[in-house]
Amino acid sequence: DTAVSQTPKYLVTQMGNDKSIKCEQNLGHDTMYWYKQDSKKFLKIMFSYNNKELIINETVPNRFSPKSPDKAHLNLHINSLELGDSAVYFCASSQERQGYSGNTIYFGEGSWLTVV
Amino acid sequence: GQSLEQPSEVTAVEGAIVQINCTYQTSGFYGLSWYQQHDGGAPTFLSYNALDGLEETGRFSSFLSRSDSYGYLLLQELQMKDSASYFCAVRDLEDTGFQKLVFGTGTRLLVSP
Numbered sequence: 001d002t003a004v005s006q007t008p009k010y011l012v013t014q015m016g017n018d019k020s021i022k023c024e025q026n027l028g029h030d031t032m033y034w035y036k037q038d039s040k041k042f043l044k045i046m047f048s049y050n051n052k053e054l055i056i057n058e059t060v061p062n063r064f065s066p067k068s069p070d071k072a073h074l075n076l077h078i079n080s081l082e083l084g085d086s087a088v089y090f091c092a093s094s095q096e097r098q099g100y101s102g103n104t105i106y107f108g109e110g111s112w113l114t115v116v
Numbered sequence: 117g118q119s120l121e122q123p124s125e126v127t128a129v130e131g132a133i134v135q136i137n138c139t140y141q142t143s144g145f146y147g148l149s150w151y152q153q154h155d156g157g158a159p160t161f162l163s164y165n166a167l168d169g170l171e172e173t174g175r176f177s178s179f180l181s182r183s184d185s186y187g188y189l190l191l192q193e194l195q196m197k198d199s200a201s202y203f204c205a206v207r208d209l210e211d212t213g214f215q216k217l218v219f220g221t222g223t224r225l226l227v228s229p
Contacts, residue, residue, distance in 0.1 A: 004158075031214075041201055043159065043219040055214045090158065096214065105217055107158040 003027050004108040006091045012114045013081055020077045021111045023091030031055075032074040033092040033105065034066060043090070049074055050096065081115045088112050118142045120204055120220030127226045128194055136189045136223045138204030146207035146215055148180050148187045153222075154200045162189070162202075191225070199227045 006023040013019055025032060033056075034046040048056035049068040063079045074091060091108040120140045128134040138148070147166040151159040165171050165180035165187060177190040191198055204220040 041153075041222045041224075043203060043222070045216055045218070048214070048216060050214060055212050056210055056216050104161040104164075107160070109158050 004091055004093055004106050006108040006111050008111060010112050015081055015115055017081050018079045020075055021089055022075045023108060024073050025093040027093055029093040029095045030071055031094050031096045034076050035090040037088040083115050086113055086115045118218050120206060122204060122220045122223045125224045129228050130194055132194050133192045136202050138187045138220055140185050140206050142206050142208045144209040149205045150178050150189045151203045152200050194227050196227050199225055
């Protein structure tokens, strides 16, 4: 019944490794996001997809590559992990309606990535 | 650039009223939202203001003044479970025509008995 689910919840890995985080939403939304929350709890958007198309790509190192196989899934692959990548990564989704700005964003429970 | 400023921490006692302020500076503005996040949890939506004035949802109210680029979240009859981080967020418009939600720095609310 979880609306936005992401796996894994916890991930500890060594510098230089490649890892992926998967996300699925069962809300029927057309837009999905990846947000990064650092140790100071600052929440910043990384990417957004609308109907499988990339619509927002913030200034993120190209080691981060999102992939959306369909509008219910948005995965995040990270190459050559660095210490500074340690953070909580939140997947989220919303139903964007033209002319309306109050669309609620629903977040997953987060994936806690620790790079050692 | 975009910036949303909030106090870093607010403390209050059970039953009290607390106000969390948010001032913003963004290139575009399409409404102010508030999200709550408990430690270890996901941010969850609380309220949204598109127009000036007060919106009330139970014990929580949110206010917006677009001319002042300012809003606040008012929490009444505080309960211990209200201890959490509260984020204001502004919708801004991308060049693509799509909107994105830009979050403030977050305010940690500590409610004591």
